[in-house]
Amino acid sequence: MPVITYLEAIHKALDEEMGRDERVFLMGEDIGAYGGAFKVTEGLIDKYGEQRVIDTPISEIAIVGSAIGASYMGMRPVCEIQFIDFIACCFDMLTNFAAKSRYRNGAGVPIVVRGPCGGGVGGGPFHSLNPEAFFLNTPGLKMVEPSTAYDAKGLLKAAIRDDDPVLYFEHKFLYRRIKDDVPDDDYIVPLGKAAIRREGSDLTIVTFGAMVYTALDAAAKLAEAGVETEVIDLRSLAPLDREAILTSVEKTSRALLLYEASRTGGIGGELAAIIAEEAFEYLDAPVTRVASLDSPVPYAPPLEAAFLPSVDKVVAAAKNLVEY
Amino acid sequence: MATTSKQPAKPSEALSSNQLLEMYYFARLARDIEERLVILFRQSKVIGGLYRSLGQEGESVATAYALQRTDAVLPLIRNMGVLTTMGVRPLEIFRQYMAKGTSNSRGRDLNIHVVHLPADGAQEPVIVGPISMLGDSIPVAAGIAMGARMQGKTIVSMAWIGDGATSTGAFAEGMNFAAVQKIPLVVVAEDNKFAYSTPISKQMAITRIDDRAASFGMPHELVDGNDVLAVYDVAKQMVDRARVGEGPSLIGVDTMRMQGHAQHDDARYVPKEVLEQWAARDPLPRFRKVLLERGAAKLSDLDDIDTMTKDYAAREADLAVEEPMPDPGTVARGVYAGDDFARPQLELVKSPFAQRGSSA
Numbered sequence: 197m198p199v200i201t202y203l204e205a206i207h208k209a210l211d212e213e214m215g216r217d218e219r220v221f222l223m224g225e226d227i228g229a230y231g232g233a234f235k236v237t238e239g240l241i242d243k244y245g246e247q248r249v250i251d252t253p254i255s256e257i258a259i260v261g262s263a264i265g266a267s268y269m270g271m272r273p274v275c276e277i278q279f280i281d282f283i284a285c286c287f288d289m290l291t292n293f294a295a296k297s298r299y300r301n302g303a304g305v306p307i308v309v310r311g312p313c314g315g316g317v318g319g320g321p322f323h324s325l326n327p328e329a330f331f332l333n334t335p336g337l338k339m340v341e342p343s344t345a346y347d348a349k350g351l352l353k354a355a356i357r358d359d360d361p362v363l364y365f366e367h368k369f370l371y372r373r374i375k376d377d378v379p380d381d382d383y384i385v386p387l388g389k390a391a392i393r394r395e396g397s398d399l400t401i402v403t404f405g406a407m408v409y410t411a412l413d414a415a416a417k418l419a420e421a422g423v424e425t426e427v428i429d430l431r432s433l434a435p436l437d438r439e440a441i442l443t444s445v446e447k448t449s450r451a452l453l454l455y456e457a458s459r460t461g462g463i464g465g466e467l468a469a470i471i472a473e474e475a476f477e478y479l480d481a482p483v484t485r486v487a488s489l490d491s492p493v494p495y496a497p498p499l500e501a502a503f504l505p506s507v508d509k510v511v512a513a514a515k516n517l518v519e520y
Numbered sequence: 521m522a523t524t525s526k527q528p529a530k531p532s533e534a535l536s537s538n539q540l541l542e543m544y545y546f547a548r549l550a551r552d553i554e555e556r557l558v559i560l561f562r563q564s565k566v567i568g569g570l571y572r573s574l575g576q577e578g579e580s581v582a583t584a585y586a587l588q589r590t591d592a593v594l595p596l597i598r599n600m601g602v603l604t605t606m607g608v609r610p611l612e613i614f615r616q617y618m619a620k621g622t623s624n625s626r627g628r629d630l631n632i633h634v635v636h637l638p639a640d641g642a643q644e645p646v647i648v649g650p651i652s653m654l655g656d657s658i659p660v661a662a663g664i665a666m667g668a669r670m671q672g673k674t675i676v677s678m679a680w681i682g683d684g685a686t687s688t689g690a691f692a693e694g695m696n697f698a699a700v701q702k703i704p705l706v707v708v709a710e711d712n713k714f715a716y717s718t719p720i721s722k723q724m725a726i727t728r729i730d731d732r733a734a735s736f737g738m739p740h741e742l743v744d745g746n747d748v749l750a751v752y753d754v755a756k757q758m759v760d761r762a763r764v765g766e767g768p769s770l771i772g773v774d775t776m777r778m779q780g781h782a783q784h785d786d787a788r789y790v791p792k793e794v795l796e797q798w799a800a801r802d803p804l805p806r807f808r809k810v811l812l813e814r815g816a817a818k819l820s821d822l823d824d825i826d827t828m829t830k831d832y833a834a835r836e837a838d839l840a841v842e843e844p845m846p847d848p849g850t851v852a853r854g855v856y857a858g859d860d861f862a863r864p865q866l867e868l869v870k871s872p873f874a875q876r877g878s879s880a
Contacts, residue, residue, distance in 0.1 A: 221670065247670060253700060258659045258693035265663020265677075268637055268648065271670060273663075288690070292653050293660065299855050300625050301635035302862035303648075335855045359857035 197377040202370045205345035205378050206236050206310075209352035210274065212382065214244050217272060220356055221248040223259050224276030233278050234312060234371060256285035263307045264293055272356055277311030280365060281325040294361040295336030308355045310364035313341070314406055314456055315488075315504055317369055320495035326405070326457035326488075328433045331363060332466060338387055339433040341365040343408040345376045347431055350385030358387060367406040374409075390437035392444070396424035399514055400444040402467055403454035404430040407505060411454055414510035423518050433463060441467065442475050449480040450517045454505060459487035481520035486513050531586075531756035532749040537816040542873035543585055543605075543748060544807055544817075545825050547577040550601035551804065552833040553610050557617055560837060561783055567619040568630055573598040575746070575778035576712060578803025580680070581605050582751035583708045583771065586759045587678055590638075592646035592664045594657040594679040597631055598712070598777070602680065606645045607868040608634070610833055614840030626854075626862040627846035635864040644868055646675070654685035658694030658707065662768075665704045676762045678755075680708045683723050684715020686732050695768070699736040704762035706755065707733070707770045710745065712777035717789045730772025738769055745775030746803040749810060776801075828872070 213220045228251040231238030241249040252259050263273035277283050294305045315324035331337050338360055342348040355362035393408055394415050401411040408429045415425035426444050445451045451471050453464035464485040471483050486505045494500050554572050561570040580601030595602035615623035617631055624634040638644035646664055650657055661679035668675045686709055698705045711729040713720055733740035743754045758769040776798035780787035811817040854861035
């Protein structure tokens with residue numbers, strides 16, 4: 197099986213879906229001749245032409261708005277937001293137009309809005325966002341974030357084929373750092389299904405994206421101390437795989453919620469509520485969050501390291517849980 | 521704009537008497553639907569606000585009448601005439617305003633927030649009503665025409681926007697994108713003097729609303745919005761050039777919102793004399809005069825239409841009143857695909873004038 201990077205897997209998903217379905221087309225800034233800020237779409241304009249790989253003005257509202265219109269006409273647009281931080285510029289189009297359209301009038305909006313998220317690369321306050329919490333409280337949207345190259349391809353293909361608007365967050369720290377086996381086959385990873393990345397009996401870490409690797413590194417350290425950690429990779433943030441979360445917590449009786457966005461009002465709060473409401477009697481310790489600090493994402497490496505969750509922070513929190 | 525020698529100097533000169541009567545019918549019907557809605561509003565049968573298009577019926581009909589039946593329209597709350605012209609059955613409007621379970625949105629959304637997406641091959645218009653974030657319709661309108669073009673179909677997309685919403689970023693982004701991509705889009709920018717209570721002088725530092733289009737490299741014209749045929753002439757030329765691939769354009773419509781933002785608003789901020797001046801320019805009496813002068817109609821023809829539309833609106837309203845409210849058990853359905861409940865379909869009807877030649 198070919199071993200390719202997370203970034204190459206995203207490219208492959210776009211290429212395969214455009215080859216499979218003429219309705220699929222791409223829109224975004226610098227995605228054509230330049231191939232995108234991170235080169236995700238490199239070469240696709242040569243293969244599919246500028247009618248299907250559209251270089252747009254710097255206009256996120258126009259990108260998402262025209263994608264909505266095209267989707268009404270039966271097309272399957274995939275919008276690239278150059279850095280996911282800029283999704284704030286089309287927040288209205290996503291939360292008011294796209295998310296409510298099916299509920300209001302039955303007019304589905306099968307669009308994908310994808311872009312690089314996440315920190316750890318010195319991107320500073322405007323190129324490092326993890327925006328999932330902004331959208332978690334918006335019924336009508338779906339959200340995914342892969343952690344492996346295999347999932348990057350399979351989730352994107354599933355997102356493109358889905359009949360609802362899907363936000364696809366790709367963690368830029370993983371773009372070229374993560375490589376794994378990605379079959380050439382036409383497979384999808386279904387939306388709404390989590391994956392167990394490591395099995396364990398003492399503690400569950402629920403996480404996603406780049407934090408999966410932080411969780412796995414912490415789990416290895418904890419194993420040295422005799423603590424067996426289960427790591428759940430959510431993959432889909434909306435809808436959430438409640439069953440996978442609850443099954444694991446019922447087994448381990450301890451839940452640690454690890455996410456890279458700022459702590460307050462983050463997705464961990466929702467996960468904690470689900471566990472408290474539905475698995476309270478199984479718990480042996482308080483549900484615990486490890487997340488970024490409640491500040492904008494800072495630029496300087498020592499500041500960003502202090503800001504982000506780390507293996508040490510996860511290990512310390514896990515030990516508190518186990519010793520509770 | 522330049523006209524070719526093959527066309528009459530004014531497109532409206534090619535309109536048959538029957539078509540002219542049909543335009544009058546659509547405008548009159550729009551007004552009568554709203555008059556009936558006022559009664560329902562006072563009876564507390566309309567849920568929420570009621571937004572009138574009084575004074576703007578003429579330009580709404582005239583612009584939409586320049587389209588073909590399979591084109592796309594993205595009207596605003598003050599474009600009831602667009603809906604009548606595109607054949608939306610009045611019953612659909614009453615159901616929406618009364619939040620009935622039978623309505624296009626199944627009671628989930630307001631007034632003319634309706635969507636009609638034709639089945640494949642149907643000779644019907646695409647209708648996408650507004651969302652309340654005015655301005656958002658412009659990029660969506662561009663995407664509709666672009667999406668059709670990608671499938672080898674040419675449809676012209678027409679979107680209406682008020683003076684206030686031309687101040688939004690969505691308007692600017694959508695206009696610019698449409699211009700760059702040469703999308704067959706016609707934007708009707710309605711200068712009706714007030715955005716809620718804000719006068720146009722606080723909305724823009726230009727005096728002609730059509731100048732909004734200049735920086736996008738888009739052709740634009742300003743027209744007397746209460747002169748039905750003058751509006752039609754400009755709209756038809758812009759629609760025609762869009763259809764042959766010459767790109768988007770903007771019609772500035774000089775008109776007046778004759779009532780408050782909605783029924784709750786007494787519009788005391790509008791000087792009385794201004795309203796009096798514009799009342800004298802009401803598009804419906806003006807159009808009647810034109811039709812009579814042109815010999816397109818006898819007085820009795822027009823009076824017959826007035827009776828017909830008034831009765832029709834009343835009958836449709838009575839039908840809607842009797843319809844059920846939505847079942848609360850359906851409230852959570854249709855957020856995602858798979859348990860859809862609402863459907864993007866409206867009942868479309870032909871006007872009594874359609875048999876003898878029509879708008880499309």
